[in-house]
Amino acid sequence: MANQKAVVVGAGLGGMSAAIRLKADGYDVTVLEKNENIGGKLNQRSGKGFTFDTGPSILTMPWVLEQLFESVHRDIHDYITIKRVEPQWRTFFEDGKQLDVTGDLPTMLQEMSKVTDRPNSSLTSFLSYSQDMYDLCLKSFYKYSISGLSDLRKHHSFKELMQMDPMKTVAKANQEHLDNKHLEQLFNFLVMYVGSNPYSAPAILNQLAYVQLGLGIHYVEGGMYQIAEAMGKVMEELKIDVHLETPVSHIVTKGEEVTGVATASGTMEADVVVSNLEAIPTYRYLDGTKKGKKEAKQLEKKYEPTVSGLVLLLGTNKKFEQLEHHNFFFSDYPEKEFKEIFDKGKPAEDPTVYIGVSARSDETQAPDGKDNLFVLTHVPPLENKKRKGWDWEAYRKTVIEKLERMGLEGLEDSIDFEYQFAPEDLESLYGANGGSIYGVVADKKSNGGFKVPAQSALYDNLYFAGGSTHPGGGVPMVTLSGQLTADLIKSKQR
Helix, strand or coil, X not given: CCCCEEEEECCCHHHHXXXXXXXXCCCEEEEECCCCCCCCCCCXXXXXXXXXXXXXXXXXXXXXXXXXXXXXXXXXXXXXXXXXXXXXXXXXXXXXXXXXXXXXXXXXHHHHCCCCCCHHHHHHHHHXXXXXXXXXXXXXXXXXXXXXXXXXXXHXXXXXXXXXXXXXXHHHHHHHHHCCHHHXXXXXHXXXXXXXXXXXXXXXXXXXHHHHHCCCCEEECCCCHHHHHHXXXXXXXXXXXXXXXXXXXXXXXXXXXXXXXXXXXXXXECCEEEECCCHHHHHHHHXXXXXXHHHHHXXXXXXXXXXXXXXXXXXXXXXXXXXXXXXXXCCXXXXXXXXXXXXXXXXXCCCCEEEECHHHCXXXXXXXXXXXXXXXXXXXXXXXXXXCCCCHHHHHHHHHHHHHHCCCCCHHHHEEEXXXXXXXXXXXXXXXXXXXXXXXXXXXXXXXXXXXXXXXXXXCCEEECCCCECCCCCHHHHHHHHHHHHXXXXXXXX
């Protein structure tokens, strides 16, 4: 009997990891990607001797990548070199205070003593709390495709569910453990790894402190894009068909089944379709039926897109010595900043700005004596009703002025090379809902922190992988989503 056919729409990390796992499970797999290269938001751009990763720049939980490669009897370390980054972040506060975040706990305590008299008790209790959250997630969130509370209950006792601190938000729990404005701001911001608001995201996401301090921050030699290249090599070795510059015009359906996908060159039949495009745009644009559009509207009420971003790739003619590999320039009033972005839907007047300088860990990324600055400022996603964005040129000025004010003197005049991405670009390039970077927000009230279920509610054999489905956004999470979706397909389709 011939193998069943699986078609994966989109070659982001979620799509590629689903393709690799489906191939391991015996499917004939075809991947269709509308852009000219694989990797989705994990992309690369270069010019004038500078190289930039244009998407994710921080790697956490490398075990997820190791697990994917092991599932097809390969060792990821034969394909890429993963290095730990220390210090993990350098953090600049508006009051002039500066502290380095590090996985070396004695050094971290020393750093924390710059802003608190009691670093030891704060960090020990908080990290232990955070590790408990992570350990609970290893039993369920990171092992199975979870679609809601009923799934979660299958894997946890009532006592464990209560240990997840379900009544609190990230910010509330942090306030109780840390009781220090600098440390609360720092650890609250970790939830932006998944593009959510600490004042409304569930406390279970405080596990990200352990993910960072306990498991470490990593970088891939030659740039993060090497992860996509490595997956591409494995797909080639496994003889997975990958078609670039092949947009899917629509999914072909018959009743409650998907029978294939249509491209400019015809219809491709499939027993299973995995969409690496976010779930809501899949229903809105690829399904396009009345019931598909209705489903998109229903899902939108519960699952809002995460933040988008204004990305500036800046090649500078000098080195800014005060910068480490990863740097955060925090806003003065974090609560106001999150209110503006999440509640008022407008870019923050005083935003937190991230700068990644991969040349600190990898000198091939910038010419001698120069810096490659990846500058990311989170902004609201584009709203459905008004697709017209903000004045990004004016906002760029706000960002540059903030950075110059906080110590990067002469930044504007030092720029040799510049490239920009705004929410509109993220939406058109990757089909992300409103230009969302991390899929859908984790919100305690609207969705309990859960994502769009990986199996379509409309079609038995349509599935999702990527930031909008479980377990969420970020390199490890989307890579894991592809694996968990493949597991779900294995349990349902055979």
